[in-house]
Amino acid sequence: MGIEKSSNIGKIRFLMKKIHIHPAYLLIPITLSIISAGFEGVSMGLLIPILNGFFQKSFLFIQDIPVLGTVVSYFPEEVLQNDRMIFGVLLGGLVVIYIVKNVVRYLASISVIFFSERAVHHLRKAIFTRYLTFGKQFFDTTTVGHHATVLMEFSRQALYPLITVDRYINSMFSLLVYFCIMMMISWKLTCVALPLFILLHFAVRFIVNRVRVLSRSISKRGSELGKKTVEILSTIPLVKSYSAENMEQYRYKEISLAKTKLDVKAGALNHLILPLQEVITMSFAALVFVGALWWFGRDQIASASALIVYFYIVMNASSKFGSISGFHGTLAAATGPLDEIMAIFSDEEKYFVEGGTEDFSGLKEGITFNHLTFAYTSDRPILEDVSFTIPKGKMTAIVGPTGSGKSTIINLLMRYYDCPPDAIFVDGRDVREFTLHSYLDHVAIVSQETLLLHESLKNNICYGLDREVPDKEIEEVVERARLGDFVRILPQGLETLIGDRGVKLSGGEKQRVSIARALLKGAEILILDEATSSLDSQTEKLIQEAIDEAVAGRTAIVIAHRLSTIRDADSILVIEDGRLVEEGKLEDLLDKKQKFYQLWEEQKF
Secondary structure (H helix, E strand, O other): OHHHHHHHHHHHHHHHOOOOOOOHHHOOOOOOOOHHHHHHHHHHHHHHHHHHHHOOOOOOHHHHHHOOOHHHHOOOOHHHOHHHHHHHHHHHHHHHHHHHHHHHHHHHHHHHHHHHHHHHHHHHHHHHHHHHHHOOOHHHHHHHHHHHHHHHHHHHHHHHHOOHHHHHHHHHHHHHHHHHHHHHOOHHHHHHHHHHHHHHHHHHHHHHHHHHHHHHHHHHHEEOOOOHHHHHOOOHHHHHHHOOOHHHHHHEEEEEHHHHHHHHHHHHHHHHHHHHHHHHHHHHHHHHHHHHHHOOOOOOOOOHHHHHHHHHHHHHHHHHHHHHHHHHHHHHHHHHHHHHHHHHHHOOOOOOOOOOOEEOOOOOOOOEEEEEEEEOOOOOEEEEEEEEEEEEOEEEEEOOOOOOOOOHHHHHHOOOOOOOOEEEEEEOOOOOEEEEHHHHOOOEEEOOOOOOOOOOOHHHHHHOOOOOOHHHHHHHHHHOOOOOOHHHHHOOHOOOEOHHHHHOOOHHHHHHHHHHHHHHHHHEEEEOOOOOOOHHHHHHHHHHHHHHHHHHHEEEEEEEEOOOOOOOEEEEEEOOOOEEEEEOEEEEEEHHOOOHHHHHHHHHO
């Protein structure tokens, strides 16, 4: 049976192995829980002689009790001859045992909290690390809101059984101790009482199965809620421009309400376990005692004190059994989150881009596309039999209508997606042979959609560099990227926070930050993906100057929307419907009066 079909305990074990936390860490709380259960058993056993002595108004029988008689024999004679003093000593001993039991129980809880919270931390870290290994196509087909929910909520919910495992362990060992004491008091009564726990088991099992089914639905609704939250908060301008606040509020309310109803139903079922077990216990216990007394007679079972303690133990045992059943309910509630996390650790549809083993030391000759055919999905090819060469130190422009496959070429060069074998060669070597890190160290990209973090301008420019960058070097690239005048008017200069996704910057300023980032990286292969589109002429001029500065002495691949920006390109590639239809210099392509000429004339007009 595969992990995805195994029990929830099996899934938790799998996750523990993934995050390198050995179950042996549980030995400490288990040991403490055993000790605590032992003290609880001693306290229960001590109640019988205390009650017997209280009812008989004499504790002389104490010395005849096994173990306890040996302990009290060490007391001074004046204590043994004084009932009140023996009663005080026994009562004081009971109090001390209860205190010690609770201290040990507290230590067991603390050790479980440390263990479980550490496990949650490592699981969250492992999930995040796992996300970073997935190919871009995985994120193209999923939502950020769902992944945020998996990281922040499901990671804790999946391991929540570990947080409550100390109660389960303590209850399990306490039940064992209770059973031994019950058998010592009256094995006949215990045999009659056993069906109580069988009945409790099946009653709780029915509830747990319902909770398990609800858990999957709750996880699904929780994911939908996370998706809607991130989606709407990240598209606020769209919502406001269409006055869609009421519509989105209604949609959010409906999803939240559906999840709330499921949460209430699951909570109601979980909280039904305790009152149900108490009702069953009380009813059954009453029947057991009445039936046992009628069947056996009181003298054949135990003394009045022992019966009182026995009844008290049965009630406590029922509570402990409820804790064990509650743990099964907790396990059932973790089903949905566990399934979602197990899906993250599955390799299915993760679109990994694997690097090779060779280190790329830098471009020496050029990049060659060799009969490249590529599709994101099998039913829709994007590039078909594309072949061309990008010489080192030259500027190569790629033009074509929207949707022709230009950006896909860039995505493959950036290794966002895995290309077919023997399709892209770098210096005569398949690009798949190079390690991703060594290859991408020599590549930088400036795209139309500049990706920025909610950090300082300086941190955004220095992003991804594993070295300490001197301020002078940063200032130099800022000037080269034509960003100096802008930085000088900022109140905090390079330390200014630029807002979520750079919301405080204009489109042109974002582009220049991206260019400064590429310059600071010092990559010899520079990719410009429609970097000057959708800008006014003045801003375009500034950015074009920055681009000219950036491409100097580098191998540049430029996707151009405005054809006027590629006049100086060494080679222009024209892509249409996923095929290379033309290639050459600007003048040659214009003289041919084919596809490029048509595009040129359309823009000229």
